[in-house]
Amino acid sequence: MSLTPASLFDSSGSVRKEVFLRVYESIIEDELKDFEASYRIPSFALDQIKFCSDYNVPHGKLQRGTAVVECFCAFANLSTEALSEVDLRLACILGWCVEWLQAFFLVVDDIMDSSQTRRGRKCYYLLPKVGMNAINDSMILQSFIYRLLYKHFHKLDxxxxxxxxxxxxxxxxxxxxxxxxxxxxxxxxxxxxxxxxxxxxxxxxxxxxxxxxxxxxxxxxxxxxxxxxxxxxxxxxxxxxxxxxxxxxxxxxxxxxxxxxxxxxxxxxxxxxxxxxxxxxxxxxxxxxxxxxxxxxxxxxxxxxxxxxxxxxxxxxxxxxxxxxxxxxxxxxxxxxxxxxxxxxxxxxxxxxxxxxx
Missing domain, CATH: 1.10.600.10 (Farnesyl Diphosphate Synthase)
Structure with missing residues (x-):
């Protein structure tokens, strides 16, 4: 997807969450294609990874993730208009890495606390056919972070x-x-x-x-x-x-x-x-x-x-x-x-x- 300062930031300089969410959708789509090509895992496993990620990652307030983008812009001393599409996308990917970390923590935390609801819905581990499989799913959520960091940043200082x-x-x-x-x-x-x-x-x-x-x-x-x-x-x-x-x-x-x-x-x-x-x-x-x-x-x-x-x-x-x-x-x-x-x-x-x- 194409990112521009005008599309990503509102008039106050805050990240538009609907645009930030579209970055997530492009990331998960790319990752699933890579999983299928690199590991040749069956479709049910790909479906499970997508369901786990979609259920746990993009449904919070997204303050941690969008803060990364807003902080980068502010600390670089750049106006939003001066940011390149490459910079914007890298900042958004880093923001989503934080949201994947948050999802990993919350899935495990809910199991440990025997919690019933999270973000207005059933906790992930309470869903039918999930149960304690949520533990392994949480580790997959964490692994997204380091896959994304390597894929997009390993050539940078x-x-x-x-x-x-x-x-x-x-x-x-x-x-x-x-x-x-x-x-x-x-x-x-x-x-x-x-x-x-x-x-x-x-x-x-x-x-x-x-x-x-x-x-x-x-x-x-x-x-x-x-x-x-x-x-x-x-x-x-x-x-x-x-x-x-x-x-x-x-x-x-x-x-x-x-x-x-x-x-x-x-x-x-x-x-x-x-x-x-x-x-x-x-x-x-x-x-x-x-x-x-x-x-x-x-x-x-x-x-x-x-x-x-x-x-x-x-x-x-x-x-x-x-x-x-x-x-x-x-x-x-x-x-x-x-x-x-x-x-x-x-x-x-x-x-x-x-x-x-x-």
Whole structure:
């Protein structure tokens, strides 16, 4: 497909998602042709790969993927009109690599959490004829990343950096998942793990790296602006964005509307270290703490409601609203202090997160 700045970007400089999605369609079509030619696999396997990818990759908000394109444009100090079709397509392919990584993480995460819905639909592993085959399918999703990187970037100077950052971020995110599920399997008192220090470590590893740092760093690398000092500043800012975003996710998991979020929350049943439980333990009376110990982590509707009632009674709804406003102001101040690179992509992401409902 042909890409032009006029077709890809709207008047505000944001990527048009419908055009970005067409890039996905061209990528998956090309990949399936390659699979058939190179591996001579039967049609049912090709159909399964396409179904798995189509079901899991292009149905999110696409903020991570489109952020790569917008960051590249901003960090290269180019107007959208000055971008060549080759540059646009490479940036879009990198964006879709991030979306394939996201799909890989979500398929596995839903299995581990026994989740029921994702993005308003059944989780992939719950579909008929999928089940635990979803594990192997998730690994195929991950493999798309490195196939695409080699196919489109291996002749460029930035290729090794791109492969390296995807490998690093994937590993750190997997460590974050390990920490996130640690309280579910703790042999010690899991409440001892519900501390602000542990919570921020989970946020940084599980969310901050791949949701925020990866798209921004990819934009810097592709634009040739990835010096160590700039990456260090961007990393610090992205960890703040990750903590803000994941705290919102924790709140919405409990108090969000599933019709809006597209997901039925299970953090309470899963005994997760979340913003809510960490802050509740700072505010609860000894009696309320004892009730939480009895009810938190139980797959029982009555127990879940008791936990939610305690969260409400100690004022966590109001406390979260204050936290969100404070974080927004703090991050905005840090963005305005940036030098040498464009502030616009950071401000756009921050404003898109403020008081989000899904």
């Amino acid at each position: 930035c290729y090794i950096k791109l492969v390296d950052i995807f490998q690093q971020v994937t590993f750190v995110t997997e460590l974050g998942q390990l920490l996130d599920t640690g309280s579910q399997n703790a042999t010690e008192d899991s409440f001892s793990l519900f501390t602000q220090e542990n919570l921020e470590r989970i946020y940084d590893y599980k969310t901050g790296n791949y949701t925020f740092y990866l798209p921004f760093a990819l934009g810097l690398i592709l634009a040739g602006k990835d010096d160590d000092e700039t990456l260090k500043k961007v990393y610090s800012l992205c960890m703040e964005l990750g903590r803000y975003f994941q705290a919102q996710d924790d709140y919405l998991d409990c108090f969000g509307d599933p019709e809006v979020t597209g997901k039925i929350g299970t953090d309470i049943e899963d005994n997760k270290c979340s913003w809510l439980i960490v802050n509740a333990l700072l505010l609860c009376s000894p009696e309320q703490v004892e009730t939480l110990r009895e009810c938190y982590g139980k797959r029982d509707r009555s127990c879940v409601e008791q936990v939610k009632n305690i969260f409400r009674n100690v004022g966590l709804v109001e406390r979260f609203e204050e936290f969100e406003s404070r974080m927004y102001s703090t991050i905005r101040e840090h963005i305005t202090s940036l030098d040498n690179i464009s502030k616009a992509p950071f401000l756009r992401i921050l404003d898109s997160l403020y008081r989000r409902k899904k």
